[in-house]
Amino acid sequence: MVSGPPKNNMLHGLDERTASIYSPVRDGLARVDDRLRSLAETETSPVQPLLQYVTDGGGKRVRPAITLLAAQFHPHDEERPIIMASAVELLHLATLIHDDTVDNSPLRRGRATVSNTWSPHVAVLFGDYVFATSATFVCDTNNIRVIRRFSETIMELASGQLMEYYTSFDASQARDIYQDRIYRKTASLFCTASESGAVLGEAPENEVEALRDYGYNIGMAFQVRDDLLDFQGDPSNLGKPVGSDLLNGVLTLPTIMLMERYPNDDLVQSLFQDRENDTKLKKVVEVINDSTILPDCEQVVQDYSHKACQTLQNLPDCPSKQSLLDLADYITARRR
């Protein structure tokens, strides 16, 4: 069948740098977007309007881009990485639906959340539906290895969110707990994106492992950057106040470094015991800003990003490799 140009160009709306990084997989990403949109078109009520809402929500599609880029190193069946990339994005959307529901978040990417627009009741069941749809997509790859990895990823994502909840407002957490938690809630899906892209892209096993390690490191960099932005960001960009993670009881790297450096101060514990007190949050943010903590966290992001690039050293040179390297830089530098 000769198919025309894709109807929806998902690179539309991306900044120039991102569009340039994604260029080796531009057509593939457009097909991912078509697949997600056509899902909403074929479904019937009551699921149809919900699917349309979440698949229209934009986003940078970084996870499907990584899936497709990781698949480009060797000749392969083109369809299967596209199916996988669509599943990875759908899984990401499913986690957002449930995370926003349990966090009672009113907004996501500048739009009302499903929980807020419909109800928490609908959001829980619809999130289940999207999780299952993503898992059904993966079955079309006919590859048991990626299917299993995908289910394990859902377990990791859920357990990461549970860990975050259970450790909230606990000022005694060490850095290894933080690292385990952000691996589960974020880096796990990045790993699965790059690993399954490589598997379906017919890469040899040593390259699959290298690309999985790339996914791990880029995912960790992505989350530490996110956690940093919560302290540095322009609130108008983030849509939330500076230090909002901490206000919600979630310890991230800047706060953990603060506790490591000033073990006898109880700034964080004192804030957790008196959350309504604006002055205490301001004090924490001030101490962090007056120290080298933020640049030191920047260094952690750069270290992960550097490791991500190193993992690609022995892979064949190709435009996708360059894009993965550029993506690591881009994630290190991102400011929103």
Add this chain to the structure above:
Amino acid sequence: MVSGPPKNNMLHGLDERTASIYSPVRDGLARVDDRLRSLAETETSPVQPLLQYVTDGGGKRVRPAITLLAAQFHPHDEERPIIMASAVELLHLATLIHDDTVDNSPLRRGRATVSNTWSPHVAVLFGDYVFATSATFVCDTNNIRVIRRFSETIMELASGQLMEYYTSFDASQARDIYQDRIYRKTASLFCTASESGAVLGEAPENEVEALRDYGYNIGMAFQVRDDLLDFQGDPSNLGKPVGSDLLNGVLTLPTIMLMERYPNDDLVQSLFQDRENDTKLKKVVEVINDSTILPDCEQVVQDYSHKACQTLQNLPDCPSKQSLLDLADYITARRR
């Protein structure tokens, strides 16, 4: 490896009739139970106590029993149906966790629900974890057909619950909507239990289809019986008042028959508009009891059950076939 007798006998606590029906798969069910319990033993905090709580919750294990019985018609690898039966039971447990959360139910099988014991926040994320664990179990069957069917089932279960929510307090629903809804929310998983049992039991395709149809009909009988019990039951057995579905806005077969027979009365609509009014519920229950509706619903259960038995006509005679026939009778006759 020679293994000793299973540690936990899951037939313990079942009534005599059920234990007798399950006897051809007694050992298999004990292994399913071991598998579910060992899941809790190997996990670490924060998931461990939650897993222990839900896998200790009892229940009749009717879905894993059907999976195992459907696998017994031909020589086969014994391990794979046991894996599948464990996955089916886990999936059922996952749906209960989310259903109880969205319905805000305090009790399930006489114990506090996860949502009630922990919190809705934990219940949503832990439900996701159990869904994903069940999907990971299914991967161990190494059979793409049953893996795909399993994901599609999760979609059907979620969409069935969404339909129930969207059609609640709508007194204009026809019987076909009801049938579609109860297929999705209940019969779908019974179908998957019997179909995947048959596939993994190496049954020929015509028998797989017959056993899937058995699952459909027994599942429909099961749900209509449940809906009937809501009107007939002894509240001390059910743990909820007579007519509680209707009070929650959920139309079931008795109420739909009422509206079919008295299209000009607005008894149900009037109740939906004035839910606090006890007299209106009593009136609906009274009109239903004074009509032939309840015996006619009984007939619907018997018809489904009869069809379930008919689907088995051409299958080879064996103890499992007799158990499936007996199970159909048992579900028709159950009173709690």
